[in-house]
Amino acid sequence: MSAELITLWEKAASIDRTLRVHERDLPLLKRKRVKPTPYSRPLMFAQMSRGQVCLFENLRVPVRGGDGGDLREVLAEGIRSGFPKSRTARIQKGRSRQRCRMRIPEVIRRWEGGRSILSVTDLHFRETKFDDLIDTTALSDFNVLCNDPESGGVFRQTIEMMTLVISSEGNLTDIHADDCDGTNHCFLGRKLWLAWDRLEGRAAGFQDVDRDPVCEQATFDLETFLTLPSSGWFTVGPGQTLFLPGNLAHKVITLEHYLGVGSFHVALPSYLRSLERWIIYDTLDIVPKELLAKVNRAVLRRIGEVRRGAKAAKEHWGLAQMKEAVANWHAGNSPVKGSLIRHPLFAEFFEAARRA
Ligand SMILES: O=C(O)CCC(=O)C(=O)O
Ligand SMILES: [Fe+2]
Numbered sequence: 001m002s003a004e005l006i007t008l009w010e011k012a013a014s015i016d017r018t019l020r021v022h023e024r025d026l027p028l029l030k031r032k033r034v035k036p037t038p039y040s041r042p043l044m045f046a047q048m049s050r051g052q053v054c055l056f057e058n059l060r061v062p063v064r065g066g067d068g069g070d071l072r073e074v075l076a077e078g079i080r081s082g083f084p085k086s087r088t089a090r091i092q093k094g095r096s097r098q099r100c101r102m103r104i105p106e107v108i109r110r111w112e113g114g115r116s117i118l119s120v121t122d123l124h125f126r127e128t129k130f131d132d133l134i135d136t137t138a139l140s141d142f143n144v145l146c147n148d149p150e151s152g153g154v155f156r157q158t159i160e161m162m163t164l165v166i167s168s169e170g171n172l173t174d175i176h177a178d179d180c181d182g183t184n185h186c187f188l189g190r191k192l193w194l195a196w197d198r199l200e201g202r203a204a205g206f207q208d209v210d211r212d213p214v215c216e217q218a219t220f221d222l223e224t225f226l227t228l229p230s231s232g233w234f235t236v237g238p239g240q241t242l243f244l245p246g247n248l249a250h251k252v253i254t255l256e257h258y259l260g261v262g263s264f265h266v267a268l269p270s271y272l273r274s275l276e277r278w279i280i281y282d283t284l285d286i287v288p289k290e291l292l293a294k295v296n297r298a299v300l301r302r303i304g305e306v307r308r309g310a311k312a313a314k315e316h317w318g319l320a321q322m323k324e325a326v327a328n329w330h331a332g333n334s335p336v337k338g339s340l341i342r343h344p345l346f347a348e349f350f351e352a353a354r355r356a
Contacts, residue, residue, distance in 0.1 A: 005030070008235065012192050012253050016172050018220045019194075019253070028226040034234040044243060045142075045318035048181070049269035049325040053195060054243040055234050061185045061241070061261070062135045072188055074133075075259050076112060079164065080105045082130025089123045097174065111166055114257065119167035121262065126162050134261065136162060139183050139241070142317060143265035148298040155298070158291065162263040167191075171254040174209045175201075175218035177247070179285040180264035181274060184242040189258030190235050193242070197230035198249040199281070204228060208249060210284055220251065236260075245270065246285075247277055268306075269321035271299055271349065272329055279343050280336045296345045300352050307356045319356055326353040 009029075012019040021029060037043070039056040047054040065074045088101040094117055102110075104123070110116050125131050140146045140162070145155035156162070159180060167173075167189075177198040198208065204227075207218035225231050235255065236242050244250065246264075264285070266274060275296070278286050286292050306317045314320065329337075330350075340346045 008192065008255065011255055015170050015253050015255075016217075016251070018217070019222055021222065025223060025226055029233075032226060032232050034232045036234075036240055039241070041142075041315070041318075042321075045267070045269040045321040048243065048245070048267055048318070049273075049321040051245045051247060051270065051273050053232055053234070053245065053248070055236065056241045056243075057239060059138050059185070059241040061138055061187075063187065064133050064135075066187075072259070075187060076108050078130055078133040079108050079166070082125070082133060083123075083128050089120045092119045092121075092171070092173070093117065095170070097172065107166060111168055111257065111259075114168065117168050117170045119171040119173065119254065121163060121165055121167075121173065122161065123164040123166070124157075124161050125164055125261075126156050126160075130164070136261065136263075139185055139261070139263060140265065142267045143263075144268070144271075144298050144302050145264075145266050145295070148301065150301065151294065151298055155295070159285065159295070160263050160265065162261065165258065165260040165262045167254040167258045169254055169257050172217075173250075173252040174214070175206060175220060175249055175251045176208055176210045177249040178244075178264065179246045179277065179283050181246045181267065181270055182242075182244045182262060182264050184236060184244070184260060184262040186236045186238055186240050186258065186260040188238055188260075189254065190237040190256040191258055192233065192235050192253040192255055193244075193250055194225060194233045194252075195231070195244065195248040195250040196225060196228045197247055199247075200228050200230050201225075201249050206249070218251070246274055266295060266299065267318060268299070268303065269318040269325060271322065272325050272353075275346055275349060276334075276336065276340055279340060279346055293345060296349060300348060303352045303356050322353055323356060326350065 009021045034053050034055055036055045036057045039059040044054055083104045089104055089107050091102050145160045204224050206220050207214050209218050306313050306319050
């Protein structure tokens with residue numbers, strides 16, 4: 001294994017002892033790495049439709065004053081002054097991952113100080129002054145939740161949740177699954193992600209902090225992780241963007257002081273997978289149930305509009321990849337096919353997609 005990988009995994013193991021690598025694990029560990037590729041929209045949609053992780057470089061997320069300026073200082077100042085004074089952020093702090101709330105300038109002061117371990121993953125910034133600093137178009141112009149005129153922004157607060165991600169070296173975000181497809185863009189720092197299909201992991205005995213009674217840390221072991229067909233690992237660093245399918249459980253280790261943004265999306269090419277998951281399995285995110293009907297209606301409106309639109313609109317929204325995903329599902333023999341097709345929301349989507 002290269003010196004870079006040894007250093008990386010030694011650091012990871014010093015933060016989370018379940019990540020200690022044994023000699024015998026090395027060949028599999030190397031094979032399971034997901035490498036970044038240059039951004040391409042058709043590739044992004046193809047990967048989404050197959051339910052595969054995508055890690056891109058060169059997807060531009062411009063920060064005003066960031067080009068040529070000191071990006072760290074521009075972002076830190078933007079965060080300090082970009083939220084109402086009374087606003088607090090929910091943080092996870094220390095090795096014990098204690099939860100509390102903290103004023104935003106204090107979060108930044110501690111993050112910059114570099115001595116305490118802390119992490120923020122749900123500081124929503126839509127419609128704040130901070131929102132003007134970052135052009136998030138590239139992270140959301142395929143997201144049905146952001147562009148539906150009839151839902152009046154309700155999805156932005158309930159599902160999209162565009163958030164700042166701030167964390168210090170040494171932070172561990174323990175095992176969970178978000179159940180909605182996610183996007184993470186890194187401005188500064190580096191994180192190590194381990195991801196696997198939630199149900200596959202559960203069958204292998206892995207816990208999930210949102211679903212299981214976890215004591216100190218969710219049950220996990222690296223050797224089992226490497227044997228899961230769905231497992232993969234990667235680092236996300238400056239300028240890189242991760243697209244993570246919602247079926248994947250993950251744990252995330254901050255290797256270097258990190259600043260980025262993250263959000264959830266519903267995209268046409270991966271919608272079939274999401275809908276199948278939300279209908280057949282449980283969902284913690286798409287609650288209450290009426291929300292699913294609203295999301296489905298927004299998807300149907302979008303399909304209708306794109307179907308009547310120009311070729312460019314079809315490419316923009318990934319209509320061909322959605323159709324292909326639906327055709328493949330129809331031709332395949334998923335064990336839940338029968339119950340899914342009888343579900344009214346799925347049936348509506350399926351029909352609309354086939355006609356598109
Ligand atoms: O960045 C982290 O530490 C956790 C992020 C995460 O779980 C997510 O974006 O879904
Ligand atoms: Fe997550």
